Amino acid sequence: GGRSFSIWDATAGTLVYDSGNSLEQVTAADPVFGSVFNADYAGNEFKNRSDDRGPEPEAVVVAEIGGRPYAFIGLERIGGIVMYSLADPAAPEFVQYVNTRTANGLGGDRSPEDIIYVASEDSPTGKPYVLASHEASGSVAVFEVNTAATAGFARSGAVVEEGAGEVEIELAVGRAGVLSGEAVIRIAGASTAREGGDFVLSSNTVSFEAGAGASQVLRVDIPDNAEPGGRYLILEIDPVSSSAIVGDTSRYILLIKDNDDPPPAAQPDPYMQLDYLGSYSTPYSSAMEMVAYDAQNRRLFVSNPAAALVEILDYSTPGNIMLADTISIAPYGAGPGSVAARDGVVAVAVPGHNTGDNGKVVFFDADGVFLHEVQVGAMPGMVCFSPDGSKLVTANEGEPSADYSVDPEGSVSIIDISGGVAGATVATLGFEAFNSQQASLEAQGVRIFGPNATVAQDLEPESVAISDDGRIAYVTCQENNALAVVDLIGGTVAGIWPLRTKDWTRPGTTFDASDESGDVFFANWPVKGMYQPDGIDYFSVGGVGYLITANEGNARAYDAFSEELRVGDDEVVLDPTAFPDAEYLKEDVLLGHLRITSAAGDTDGDGDYDELHAYGGRSFTIRSTLNGGVIYDSGNDLEQITAADPGFGALFNSNDEENEFKGRSADKGPEPESVVVAEVDGRQFAFIGLERVGGIIVYEVTNPVAPQFIQYINTRRVDGIGGDLSPEGISFIPASASPTGRPLLAVAYKVSGTVAL
CATH class of the missing domain: 2.60.40.2030 (CalX-beta domain)
Structure with missing residues (x-):
């Protein structure tokens, strides 16, 4: 025997630690049982077993107590139990020696043969115990494990x-x-x-x-x-x-x-501000999405896909918007995807009934009388007129079916109505020419990741902005984090621009990442934000054109394929080099609840995440029309503004259907959905709609490299679910088309089914 206990590597079988002569040292030095050192269990003769096997450690059990492992070793001959802490297996620490035999006579508990540990949760008293059976004495000893608090x-x-x-x-x-x-x-x-x-x-x-x-x-x-x-x-x-x-x-x-990063201060003497006039509430199924105005007739046209209607509203009294008529879209397809109006002509984008079916653009006059229809690509969403009214452009999203058995190609349709609506011609542009460039596009940052999808299938055009001269259309492909550039004169897709990612580690670029922290907490995080804009607009200053995007973010989440994960999910294995503090980052109050994509982040292909890519930029961005490069990004302004608002700060990052404080912080925050830029007396103003918490944020962008915050106005209720919820479409009505002689802003709200002026 070794007169000891040993610790071995369970995988390699190598010796990690041996207690040497510690057991004999402990028993020899004991003030009571040192007198029977190495005695036998059958007698009390001092050193009787020294020439045999000494104390003969017979039984051992390891138990975790308070998060630390302890060993209890039973000594067969002299008796008793020796306790060691194994917190460091290579250097155990002696804790205690306890013996319940008698030192002056053959009595008590002799020759421990087996030991078990009873944890507090398994104990009838709620206290932990060690039980030892003794062969020679025929007894079982019960030891209470006494600890500190x-x-x-x-x-x-x-x-x-x-x-x-x-x-x-x-x-x-x-x-x-x-x-x-x-x-x-x-x-x-x-x-x-x-x-x-x-x-x-x-x-x-x-x-x-x-x-x-x-x-x-x-x-x-x-x-x-x-x-x-x-x-x-x-x-x-x-x-x-x-x-x-x-x-x-x-x-x-x-x-x-932090108290060193306050929200942007509003302009002290703003040239323009919004004043809420009133709202119209649909009497039909509630889902007002896009709104357009017709200057000739002082009417608004609002798409209501839930009711398969376009509602025609009279805004001649802006504080009392009235329903004038409706247009049923059911005969033409699944319902209105979008609506545009100009010079007495109303154009409605209408998706087909089935995934993959081509859609239509259906034309009506301002009274809702059918004029003409043309076929466009699959699932047309946004439709808009060119500045001179000679063309319309539709973004045909081409979303897949839920089971991904059908994945139509996304496309952009150019409708020429220069010869009148009845003579409209259509050119639908796909992205087949880019299929061979998939690897290059992905390397630049364009997201092509649908199951077995080509570039043409994977690109999903969302929203459209057209240059002032009507020559170029810029089309957001939200899920792909890209912009498609379309030559409207030549009728070609001129390019696909990657929008890249937002670095949330940069100083001053902070966001509120958790819905579990209990309070607003803006911090830098090791996360890249995919801009993924929904809304887009074009504006010019001093003859130079700019793009502005509302960086909402959006994930693919279908029955057959979903990219959505949360950082704390078991499937998200963080690379130990990139994220040495992974265990802590996965805490819910830090990044654990943050929603990320599974389709990006494994930069070296080894199966773990070297980067974390979250949805949306929680911002608006002004970009160059030359290459899509960032000229200005609003950083954390939108969250800072809404958090600091004296009324709606209580609903910071709440959802559009409930008033849960910070309910969307771990998703996409306020989700800037739509954006419109309008000129007022030679100055440019941007209106950004926040889909989740609601409201409109106004910035002056006359200086595109240094926009100035003007106002945040929200017309939802704070004390309940009501008011205007989830702004979806925005339309600026110039003073020339306003019955009051002042410019108006019309906003369609998806969840509440309302239109506000």
Whole structure:
């Protein structure tokens, strides 16, 4: 025998540790049983077994107590149980030797043969025990495992303001200890808060007296500093260094809100502001999506796909919009996808009934009388007139069926009505010419990822903007994070521009990433945001054209294929080099709930995520018309503005159908859906609709490299579900077409089924 216990590598079979002569040393030095050192269980003769096998360690059991492993070794000859901590298997620590035989006579418990551990959750008293059966004495000994207090954080975390001063963090006692003990607090290296600059820890130990059940407090000072961005401090109770038993909540995450990145200040003397006049509510099935106006007749035309109608509204009294008539779209297809109006002509994009069916653009006069129809590509969404009214352009999305058995090609249709609606001609442009360029497009950042899809099938045109001279159409392909550039004169697709990603690690580029943190927390995160714009518009300043996009974000989520994951999902394995703090990032209050794509991020093809790509930019972006490059991005302005709003801050990042604070923070935030730029007296203003929290944000973009915030106006209710919910389509009505002589903004709201002026 080895007169010892040994620890072996279970995989390699190699020796990790041997206790050497420790067992003999422990028993020899015992103040009571040292007198029967190496005695036999049948007698008390000192050193009787020294020339045989010494104490003869017979039985061993390992149990986890308070997150640490302990070994209980039974000594067959001299008797008793030796206890070691195995927190470090290469260097176990002696804890205790207990023997219940008698030292002066043959009595008590002799010759432990087997040992079992009974955990507190399996115990009739709620306390842990060690049970040892003794062969020579025919007895079973029961030992209560006495420990220090079981202590853990009373809560898993909190949110505090920078400069909060002293913050008290409560450690609660789950079970009072027979022994006194300490909880040793360590600062996780994953913390982004810096010791000294962002926090000062008063002490790294918290003491618990024997028998005491009262909570104790850890104090952290939170100073003010000038560094931008929220930081988080992760505190943990160290199970190895602590003598207290670690309770259920061993980790505490303190989110420190930044006060050096305020929301943009509104222009002090704005040239223009919005004033809410009133709303119209549809009496039909509720889903108002796109709105257009006709200057000749002072009418609005609103697509209502839920009711398969275009509703014709009289806005001659802007504060009292009235239903004038309806146009049934059911005879022409599945329902209106979009609507445009100009010079007494109303054009309605109508998808087919079945996936893959070509759609139509159907023309009516301002009274809803049918004029003509033409065929376009599959699933036409947006339709818009060119500036001179000679053409219309449709974005034909070509979405797949839910089971992906049908995946039509996306396309753009150019409708020439220069000879009148009755003589309209159509050229539908697909993307087949780009099929051979798939690898190159993907390398540039265009997302081509549908199951077995070609480039032509995968591209899904969404919205259209046309240059002032009517020569070029710019078409967002939202799911693909790309722009298609269409030559309207030559009738060709001139190019596909990748929109690339937004770096959320850049200073000042922060967002609220969790719906679980309890309060707004803007911070930098190791995430790339796919812009994925929905709405787009074209405007010019000083003869130079610009594009502006509303970066909503959108995922593919079908029965047969879904790209949606959350960072905390088991399927999301983070590369240990790129994300050394993966365990912490997966916490729900950090990035654990953030929705990401499974279709990007594995840059080296080894099956894990080297990058995290989230949906949308939570912003609007102004881009060059030469190559789509970013000229300006609003960063975190939209979230900052809505969070700071005195009325609607309570609904920050809520959904469009419920008032849950931060309900959309882990998805796409406020989801800027639509954008329109309009000129007012020589100055350019952008109107951005926020689909989820609602409302319109106004910026002056006369200087495209430095837009200025003007106003945030929201007409939903705060104290319930009501008002105008989920702005979808926006139409600017110039003063010349307004009955009041002042420009108007018409907004269609999808969820509430309303139109506001």
